[in-house]
Amino acid sequence: MASAELIDGKAVAADLRSATAARVGGLYARHGIRPGLAVVLVGEDPASQVYVRNKHRQTEAAGMRSLEHKLPADTSEAALLDLVAQLNADPEVDGILVQLPLPRQIDAQKVIEAIDPAKDVDGFHPVNAGRLATGQPALVPCTPLGCLMLLDRTLGQNMAGRHAVVIGRSNIVGKPMGQLLLGRDCTVTIAHSRTKDLPEMVRTADIVVAAVGRPEMVRGFWIKPGATVIDVGINRLPPATEGGKDRLVGDVAFDEAKAVAAHITPVPGGVGPMTIACLLSNTLQAACARRGIDMTQL
Ligand SMILES: Nc1nc(=O)c2c([nH]1)NC[C@@H]1CN(c3ccc(C(=O)N[C@@H](CCC(=O)O)C(=O)O)cc3)C=[N+]21
Numbered sequence: 027m028a029s030a031e032l033i034d035g036k037a038v039a040a041d042l043r044s045a046t047a048a049r050v051g052g053l054y055a056r057h058g059i060r061p062g063l064a065v066v067l068v069g070e071d072p073a074s075q076v077y078v079r080n081k082h083r084q085t086e087a088a089g090m091r092s093l094e095h096k097l098p099a100d101t102s103e104a105a106l107l108d109l110v111a112q113l114n115a116d117p118e119v120d121g122i123l124v125q126l127p128l129p130r131q132i133d134a135q136k137v138i139e140a141i142d143p144a145k146d147v148d149g150f151h152p153v154n155a156g157r158l159a160t161g162q163p164a165l166v167p168c169t170p171l172g173c174l175m176l177l178d179r180t181l182g183q184n185m186a187g188r189h190a191v192v193i194g195r196s197n198i199v200g201k202p203m204g205q206l207l208l209g210r211d212c213t214v215t216i217a218h219s220r221t222k223d224l225p226e227m228v229r230t231a232d233i234v235v236a237a238v239g240r241p242e243m244v245r246g247f248w249i250k251p252g253a254t255v256i257d258v259g260i261n262r263l264p265p266a267t268e269g270g271k272d273r274l275v276g277d278v279a280f281d282e283a284k285a286v287a288a289h290i291t292p293v294p295g296g297v298g299p300m301t302i303a304c305l306l307s308n309t310l311q312a313a314c315a316r317r318g319i320d321m322t323q324l
């Protein structure tokens with residue numbers, strides 16, 4: 027049976043991290059600046075904890091400072107907004123990331139809008155979303171940015187005119203992914219839970235980006251032969267056998283889709299590592315942009 031080529035997100039992420047680390051070195055050598063990333067974690071969401079651990083290590087490995095703020099699960103919205111204001115005002119802080127999801131007493135949208143757009147390395151602030159949507163320079167959300175980089179590496183100049191179907195319409199992945207694909211001249215469909223006959227819709231896609239958060243929902247027979255499949259899902263399932271380890275699966279039934287697609291990202295080792303690498307790159311971008319330094323000249 028045919029078998030798709032694996033898109034090695036882990037390797038591309040390592041490349042991006044080393045390019046970022048080199049530029050961080052240049053920024054320090056020429057300007058004496060070491061970018062700082064503040065990460066705020068409220069409560070103990072397990073997915074966020076994995077992310078924070080990896081992120082902290084990789085931030086320091088890239089030569090940047092990682093400043094962690096861990097707050098109890100019962101932190102008030104006012105207290106979190108105070109911390110954000112403090113980080114906005116701190117000249118040592120170039121990037122601010124408030125881990126989502128937040129506990130329910132806190133309005134996440136309010137917190138996102140409180141972050142200085144110039145320090146919004148998640149790219150979730152409406153100013154950055156609007157800048158992306160209107161084709162202006164922006165801080166772009168890390169996960170869709172990582173997906174775009176994988177697509178650029180895989181398809182090069184062959185994206186124009188292709189039908190890209192993004193499954194999921196979140197502000198974090200689906201909507202910005204749609205904007206980025208439009209920027210590559212794709213014909214873009216954003217599908218979601220109310221889309222009629224989703225399998226039939228996906229069958230028309232040259233590029234599929236699955237970001238629904240439902241384990242293995244996208245089946246092999248949904249995929250057009252030769253398509254490129256980007257799996258954003260990171261779903262933790264209980265062990266297959268008693269006493270085994272948790273399994274990490276994507277939103278795509280990998281073995282089925284792999285037999286039909288031309289290219290596919292694995293989970294783990296696909297989009298996940300790119301998200302963190304893009305966060306580091308966004309932090310460097312924010313540090314440079316705030317000071318009017320051209321990051322490509324470092
Ligand atoms: N404000 C905010 N921004 C985020 O970007 C954000 C967030 N909140 N909250 C939590 C989610 C989750 N997330 C992940 C990123 C990378 C991996 C990652 O590196 N995954 C590895 C596997 C890690 C493992 O073994 O569990 C991989 O896919 O290969 C996972 C999860 C970012 N998030």
Ligand SMILES: [Mg+2]
Pocket residue numbers: 194195196218219238
């Ligand atoms: Mg949805």
